[in-house]
Amino acid sequence: MHPVVEPGQLRRADPSRSSRLERSLRAREGGVLDDAGFRAWLADRRRAQCQEVRRVPLTSMDRWGFAHETGNLGHVSGRFFTVEGIHVTTDCGPVREWAQPIINQPEIGILGIAVREIDGVLHCLVQAKYEPGNVNGVQLSPTVQATRSNYTRVHGGAEVPYLPLFREAEPSRVLADVLQSEQGAWFYRKRNRNMVVEVGDDVEAGEDFCWLTLGQLLDLLREDDLVSMDARTVLSCLPYGGGEGEGPTPFAEALRRSRRAEEGGLHTTTEVLSWITGMHARHELLARRIPLCAVADWKRTDYEIAHVEGRYFKVVAVDVVANSREVSSWQQPLLEPVGTGIAALLVREFHGVLHVLVNAHVEPGYLDTVELAPTVQATPANYAHVPAGHRPRFLDLVLDPDPAKVRFDTVLSEEGGRFLHARTRYLVVEDESVPAQAPPGFHWLTAHQLAELLQHSHYINVQARTLFACLLAA
Amino acid sequence: MHPVVEPGQLRRADPSRSSRLERSLRAREGGVLDDAGFRAWLADRRRAQCQEVRRVPLTSMDRWGFAHETGNLGHVSGRFFTVEGIHVTTDCGPVREWAQPIINQPEIGILGIAVREIDGVLHCLVQAKYEPGNVNGVQLSPTVQATRSNYTRVHGGAEVPYLPLFREAEPSRVLADVLQSEQGAWFYRKRNRNMVVEVGDDVEAGEDFCWLTLGQLLDLLREDDLVSMDARTVLSCLPYGGGEGEGPTPFAEALRRSRRAEEGGLHTTTEVLSWITGMHARHELLARRIPLCAVADWKRTDYEIAHVEGRYFKVVAVDVVANSREVSSWQQPLLEPVGTGIAALLVREFHGVLHVLVNAHVEPGYLDTVELAPTVQATPANYAHVPAGHRPRFLDLVLDPDPAKVRFDTVLSEEGGRFLHARTRYLVVEDESVPAQAPPGFHWLTAHQLAELLQHSHYINVQARTLFACLLAA
Numbered sequence: 001m002h003p004v005v006e007p008g009q010l011r012r013a014d015p016s017r018s019s020r021l022e023r024s025l026r027a028r029e030g031g032v033l034d035d036a037g038f039r040a041w042l043a044d045r046r047r048a049q050c051q052e053v054r055r056v057p058l059t060s061m062d063r064w065g066f067a068h069e070t071g072n073l074g075h076v077s078g079r080f081f082t083v084e085g086i087h088v089t090t091d092c093g094p095v096r097e098w099a100q101p102i103i104n105q106p107e108i109g110i111l112g113i114a115v116r117e118i119d120g121v122l123h124c125l126v127q128a129k130y131e132p133g134n135v136n137g138v139q140l141s142p143t144v145q146a147t148r149s150n151y152t153r154v155h156g157g158a159e160v161p162y163l164p165l166f167r168e169a170e171p172s173r174v175l176a177d178v179l180q181s182e183q184g185a186w187f188y189r190k191r192n193r194n195m196v197v198e199v200g201d202d203v204e205a206g207e208d209f210c211w212l213t214l215g216q217l218l219d220l221l222r223e224d225d226l227v228s229m230d231a232r233t234v235l236s237c238l239p240y241g242g243g244e245g246e247g248p249t250p251f252a253e254a255l256r257r258s259r260r261a262e263e264g265g266l267h268t269t270t271e272v273l274s275w276i277t278g279m280h281a282r283h284e285l286l287a288r289r290i291p292l293c294a295v296a297d298w299k300r301t302d303y304e305i306a307h308v309e310g311r312y313f314k315v316v317a318v319d320v321v322a323n324s325r326e327v328s329s330w331q332q333p334l335l336e337p338v339g340t341g342i343a344a345l346l347v348r349e350f351h352g353v354l355h356v357l358v359n360a361h362v363e364p365g366y367l368d369t370v371e372l373a374p375t376v377q378a379t380p381a382n383y384a385h386v387p388a389g390h391r392p393r394f395l396d397l398v399l400d401p402d403p404a405k406v407r408f409d410t411v412l413s414e415e416g417g418r419f420l421h422a423r424t425r426y427l428v429v430e431d432e433s434v435p436a437q438a439p440p441g442f443h444w445l446t447a448h449q450l451a452e453l454l455q456h457s458h459y460i461n462v463q464a465r466t467l468f469a470c471l472l473a474a
Numbered sequence: 475m476h477p478v479v480e481p482g483q484l485r486r487a488d489p490s491r492s493s494r495l496e497r498s499l500r501a502r503e504g505g506v507l508d509d510a511g512f513r514a515w516l517a518d519r520r521r522a523q524c525q526e527v528r529r530v531p532l533t534s535m536d537r538w539g540f541a542h543e544t545g546n547l548g549h550v551s552g553r554f555f556t557v558e559g560i561h562v563t564t565d566c567g568p569v570r571e572w573a574q575p576i577i578n579q580p581e582i583g584i585l586g587i588a589v590r591e592i593d594g595v596l597h598c599l600v601q602a603k604y605e606p607g608n609v610n611g612v613q614l615s616p617t618v619q620a621t622r623s624n625y626t627r628v629h630g631g632a633e634v635p636y637l638p639l640f641r642e643a644e645p646s647r648v649l650a651d652v653l654q655s656e657q658g659a660w661f662y663r664k665r666n667r668n669m670v671v672e673v674g675d676d677v678e679a680g681e682d683f684c685w686l687t688l689g690q691l692l693d694l695l696r697e698d699d700l701v702s703m704d705a706r707t708v709l710s711c712l713p714y715g716g717g718e719g720e721g722p723t724p725f726a727e728a729l730r731r732s733r734r735a736e737e738g739g740l741h742t743t744t745e746v747l748s749w750i751t752g753m754h755a756r757h758e759l760l761a762r763r764i765p766l767c768a769v770a771d772w773k774r775t776d777y778e779i780a781h782v783e784g785r786y787f788k789v790v791a792v793d794v795v796a797n798s799r800e801v802s803s804w805q806q807p808l809l810e811p812v813g814t815g816i817a818a819l820l821v822r823e824f825h826g827v828l829h830v831l832v833n834a835h836v837e838p839g840y841l842d843t844v845e846l847a848p849t850v851q852a853t854p855a856n857y858a859h860v861p862a863g864h865r866p867r868f869l870d871l872v873l874d875p876d877p878a879k880v881r882f883d884t885v886l887s888e889e890g891g892r893f894l895h896a897r898t899r900y901l902v903v904e905d906e907s908v909p910a911q912a913p914p915g916f917h918w919l920t921a922h923q924l925a926e927l928l929q930h931s932h933y934i935n936v937q938a939r940t941l942f943a944c945l946l947a948a
Contacts, residue, residue, distance in 0.1 A: 010738035010825050108755045169748075171741065177748035179755070193755050239744065264484035267645065270713065273929065274643075274651035281582045281653070281667050351484050368841060368931075455747065456930055457842075 017175070018241020024115075024122040025240075025472065027213035031119040032205075041210055045128035046138045049208070051322040053132045057302045058317045061331035071293025071300075073315070073333055079149040081105035081418070083305070083315050083333055085295035086188060088364045090285040094390035099295045101305055101315055102365060103335060103418060104188040107148035108179065111230045112166040112195040114143045115175065116203060116211065123211035125162070125203070126231060131416025132320045133334050135423065139228040139413060140220065143209070161206055169197045176237040179457040180465065181371060183414065184363025186313065186335055188289070191367070191457070192230075194237045214238075218473035224411045225423065229466065232412070236465035237454050240472070251354070251407060251430065255471065258354035258447040265446040266350055266436055275443050276459065279360035279370050287364040304336075311382055313337045316420060334420035339381030340411065343463040344398035344427035345471065346375040346434055347407070355444040356471065357434060359393075361461060371461040372453070375442065393439065398427055405430045407474040412466065426466055428474050447471065491649070492715020498589075498596040499714075499946065501687035505593040506679075515684055519602035520612045523682070525796040527606045531776045532791045535805035545767025545774075547789070547807055553623040555579035555892070557779070557789050557807055559769040560662060562838045564759040568864035573769045575779055575789055576839060577809060577892060578662040581622035582653065585704045586640040586669040588617045589649065590677060590685065597685035599636070599677070600705060605890025606794045607808050609897065613702040613887060614694065617683065635680055643671045650711040653931040654939065655845060657888065658837025660787065660809055662763065665841070665931070666704075668711045688712075692947035698885045699897065703940065706886070710939035711928050714946070725828070725881060725904065729945065732828035732921040739920040740824055740910055749917050750933065753834035753844050761838040778810075785856055787811045790894060810894035813855030814885065817937040818872035818901035819945065820849040820908055821881070829918040830945065831908060833867075835935060845935040846927070849916070867913065872901055879904040881948040886940065900940055902948050921945065 033041060059066070063076045074082040086102045114125040129141035146160045151167070169177075176196040181189075205211055212220075217235065221227045242260030247253030257263045267275070297308050305315040314336045321329045346357040361373030378392045380399065407428040414422035438444055445453075450468055453459040460468070507515060533540070537550045548556040560576040588599040603615035620634045625641070650670040655663075679685055686694075691709065695701045701709075716734030721727030731737045741749070771782050779789040788810045795803045820831040835847030852866045854873065881902040888896035912918055919927075924942055927933040934942070 010740065010827055011742050012736070012738040013742050013744065106758075106760075110755075171745040171748060174744060174748045177744075177751045179751055193751055262486070264486040266484065268485050268487050270487065270648060270650075271645040274645060274648045277651045277653055277667055277931075281584075284580075286580075353484060457751075 017239060019244070020122055021214065021238060021240055022244050023120075024214040025218065026215055027121045028215040028219055030123065030211065030213045030216050031121055032123060032211040038210065038212070038216070042128060042138070045208055049128065049130040049138050049323065051130050051132065051137060051320055053318050053320050055303060056317050056319045056331060058300070058304070058315075058333070059302070061317050061333070064317070064331060064333060070291035072291060077149075079107075080147070083292060084188070085290040085292045086364055087288045087290045088285065090283070090362060092283050092285075092362055094386060099290065099297070100312065100364075101292055101295055101298060102188045103186055103190070104289070105147070105190045109147040109150070109192045110144055110163070110166050110195060111142050111192045111234050112144040112162075112197060113231070113234045114162060114165050114197055114199045114203060116199050116201070118211060121213055123213055124217060125205060125209055126212055126217070128208045128210075129228070130322065131228075132318055132332070133418065133420040133422065134225070134413055134416035135421050136225050139416070140217070140226055140231055141228045142231050142234050145230050162203075165197055165199055165203065166195050169195070173198045175239060176234070176455075178237050178455060180233055180237065180460075180462065181366055181458055182462050184365035184371070184461065186365065186419070188287075188365045189367050190365065192233070194234045196234060196238055218469070221469060221473045222408070222410050225413045227412065229413065229415045229462065232466040232469050233462055236460075236468045239455065240451050242448070251474070254349040254352060254354040255447060255474070257352055259451070261448045263353050263446075265353060265449060266355060266444045269449055269452065272443065272445060272449055276360070276370075276372070279441070280368065283360075283362050283370055285362050285364060285369045311338060318420065335418060335422070336420035337379065337422045339379045341379045341422075341424035342376060342395075342398065342427070343374045343424050343467060344376040344394070344429060345464070345467045346394060346398070346429055346431045347471070348430055348432050348434065350436060350444070353446060355446055356450065357438060357442055358445055358464060360441050360443070363461070366458070368458055372459055372464055373461045374464050374467050377463050393442075397431065398429055401427065401429045408470045410470070424463065426470050428467065428470055491713060493718070494596055495688065495712060495714055496718050497594075498688040499692065500689055501595045502689040502693055504597065504685065504687045504690050505595055506597060506685040512684065512686070512690070516602060516612070519682055523602065523604040523612050523797065525604050525606060525611060525794055527792050527794050529777060530791050530793045530805060532774070532778070532789075532807070533776070535791050535807070538791070538805060538807060544765035546765060553581075554621070557766060558662070559764040559766045560838055561762045561764045562759065564757070564836060566757050566759075566836055568860060573764065573771070574786065574838075575766055575769055575772060576662045577660055577664070578763070579621070579664045583621040583624070583666045584618055584637070584640050584669060585616050585666045585708050586618040586636075586671060587705070587708045588636060588639050588671055588673045588677060590673050590675070592685060595687055596672075597687055598691060599679060599683055600686055600691070602682045602684075603702070604796065605702075606792055606806070607890035607892065607894040607896065608699070608887055609895050610699050613890070614691070614700055614705055615702045616705050616708050619704050636677075639671055639673055639677065640669050643669070647672045649713060650708070650929075652711050652929060654707060654711065654934075654936065655840055655932055656936050658839035658845070658935065660839065660893070662761075662839045663841050664839065666707075668708045670708060670712055692943070695943060695947045696882070696884050699887045701886065703887065703889045703936065706940040706943050707936055710934075710942045713929065714925050716922070725948070728823040728826055728828040729921060729948070731826055733925070735922045737827050737920070739827060739923060740829060740918045743923055743926065746917065746919060746923055750834070750844075750846070753915070754842065757834075757836050757844055759836050759838065759843045785812060792894065808894040809892060809896070811853065811896045813853045815853045815896075815898035816850060816869075816872065816901070817848045817898050817941060818850040818868070818903060819938070819941045820868060820872070820903055820905045821945070822904055822906050822908065824910060824918070827920060829920055830924065831912060831916055832919055832938060834915050834917070837935075840932070842932055846933055846938055847935045848938050848941050851937050867916075871905065872903055875901065875903045882944045884944070898937065900944050902941065902944055
């Protein structure tokens with residue numbers, strides 16, 4: 001464990017922090033579990049956690065119901081979340097006005113990863129966690145994943161393990177602690193506290209938990225539907241420093257240089273911040289919560305609330321019987337997207353430094369209208385009916401990329417506690433065709449600048465946070 | 475003018491930026507106007523800009539009226555701002571639920587200061603600007619102060635001078651560009667773009683404008699009601715670096731060291747950010763807009779909308795006849811606070827480095843519930859009826875400070891375009907009685923940490939931004 005700074009002295013950022021993270025990033029073999037050991041542990045956990053999830057009628061959920069006047073779907077306790085309506089008007093994009101259902105979950109939850117030095121290398125305590133919406137049941141999740149309703153135990157379940165490590169963390173042990181948004185198309189102003197806390201030797205891995213290095217986790221990120229969205233967003237917020245040594249490939253070397261502030265970039269950080277401010281000032285979006293029953297073009301049947309043309313997503317209900325959750329059976333609503341999404345980051349080097357092309361994206365559920373998104377973020381199926389000129393820029397390019405230019409290509413799941421079978425194809429594609437002068441609404445950032453923005457709230461959206469982790473894994 | 479970086483090269487933060495700002499900070503005599511010249515110019519501008527402001531009945535305002543169903547007060551164009559109601563519930567503070575009128579101005583305006591090098595020293599282009607709510611008419615304002623309604627010319631007035639310098643600024647000439655909130659007790663989610671842009675020799679000072687160094691402006695900040703709120707907030711967002719040389723007094727030297735990251739502080743920046751995240755997670759505040767006519771405990775008479783017990787503020791109407799504004803006469807509502815406010819920063823040094831004690835403050839109009847406020851921010855008159863135990867912490871200490879410990883003490887005006895005779899006593903007081911372990915809700919920050927947070931939105935509230943400028947002037 002890293003020594004505590006002497007009391008009575010002034011403190012500075014720990015200069016060894018980034019090299020300790022770097023060492024863990026490079027440790028592709030763990031000090032606790034090798035690959036075979038991890039596979040055996042995971043298979044074991046998958047056998048142990050057998051949940052049965054089946055769809056049920058919306059009105060048959062115990063403790064969930066539709067409010068009489070508004071038609072909003074909520075829990076009798078008034079906690080957890082509600083499904084409500086939202087009416088949106090905006091001055092940007094091809095569609096300027098619409099209404100839709102949205103999940104309203106105003107509480108701030110905790111997504112926390114505990115890290116501990118084992119044989120001189122930082123290891124992350126990850127959890128094999130079954131979520132009802134996952135296509136494959138168990139995925140690798142943070143140490144703690146707790147809504148405020150969870151940890152105030154509204155549902156009367158068991159105590160969330162390891163939670164005090166985060167709620168009562170010693171400030172000097174906190175490596176990351178930042179509020180970040182989640183899907184602004186599906187959530188109304190949802191934020192979670194993304195935390196990484198260093199813990200001592202006394203913290204051991206419980207039954208559903210294991211210690212993995214950052215390098216192991218990034219390797220596992222390349223497998224479909226394995227590292228959960230919650231784990232990915234927390235990993236993206238770590239204070240990575242510049243990479244060390246020379247990269248083994250030109251791409252790796254350009255990425256390493258991109259992580260070092262001193263290499264510079266196409267734009268200074270002051271310019272990047274000014275561009276973001278300009279995007280906020282330019283775009284207007286008014287999102288007004290409305291009763292769910294007042295949402296035009298969506299209709300409710302026994303089993304789902306769906307768009308009349310079958311687009312976007314459905315709200316459905318599931319019954320879950322579990323053997324390893326806080327409570328053993330429950331029903332809940334889930335949001336089921338139509339089609340697999342795509343989230344792609346175009347990258348290229350300028351003067352030997354890798355740059356990523358981000359897009360200032362407007363989503364109705366964001367607290368502040370605009371966040372930086374991947375170059376392309378879309379559900380292709382939703383654009384089938386949209387005229388070619390209005391399809392998202394670069395979409396066609398990333399749907400059919402040159403395989404030699406693809407640095408990352410994996411289908412990953414979104415949060416299985418709220419979404420049913422929500423999957424996104426995450427791509428990192430090198431492309432030299434986009435000029436230094438990015439098109440309006442797009443901007444070239446270095447990895448260093450992304451990492452710096454990730455220390456603050458509401459700059460980088462959840463899909464771009466996943467892709468930042470993917471970039472480190474590429 | 476500073477040379478442009480060569481095209482085709484990667485760029486880094488300009489290393490000379492902070493020393494150029496420092497040189498201007500130290501220039502207490504301007505290269506353009508000395509003190510006598512400035513006084514003559516200001517007296518001249520005060521004579522030239524004679525507005526007549528008088529109170530009129532609320533219903534006699536041309537183009538402003540109360541909406542039939544809601545009682546909201548708005549402009550016929552639907553632009554500018556409205557006075558609406560807000561209903562607040564919160565889990566913190568002595569009062570947990572209330573309703574009040576609030577100004578809703580969702581547009582993002584621009585507050586911009588143009589800076590230009592004259593004889594090797596940066597000078598700020600400030601404007602002598604009459605605002606109807608100012609106690610003394612003309613104050614020193616930014617080069618540009620434009621709402622979106624202003625610059626899209628809803629009122630059909632003259633073009634805002636110098637506005638293109640900001641709207642079309644070359645990115646490499648931007649020194650600061652950040653959205654910042656304003657009074658969260660009076661404004662619902664109001665934000666302005668705080669900009670500083672370096673301009674070339676071709677930009678000259680027009681009739682109501684003059685060039686002053688940062689040092690001159692900070693000296694003028696010590697005069698009552700002279701440097702406007704808009705000028706103060708923009709000045710606070712400049713990327714000041716560490717101070718140079720040794721300070722002439724122990725206080726100045728502790729402040730200089732506080733501005734240097736390398737000196738360290740009681741808490742690392744990671745810890746400060748984590749504390750702020752925790753404050754967001756801890757406090758819940760739900761602010762719901764309601765019709766103005768539904769606000770309990772407030773009543774409307776011919777001349778004002780006021781609290782039944784005369785507390786907090788009034789909404790009044792004024793008629794303005796001017797000779798130097800975009801249009802020559804108009805009526806408008808203004809918010810008139812009851813009593814002079816107090817905003818005080820307790821400061822002390824730890825190990826030779828000055829620290830400031832900030833308070834995580836919840837206000838209903840903030841976009842994100844909590845911002846960092848001065849140690850004390852209150853209107854003493856509003857607390858006359860509150861039991862002693864519920865008076866704001868440290869209030870009594872700063873109402874009657876030891877004169878030997880007062881480093882700054884000036885009454886300054888809040889925005890005269892929206893507020894009538896709104897004045898706040900700004901204090902910086904050295905106090906060794908507060909321990910390193912600050913009370914809950916308070917935290918010790920260095921000047922460097924404050925400056926770093928000021929590069930981002932919604933960390934530091936408008937009163938604390940003023941006090942950061944006052945601290946540099948102290």
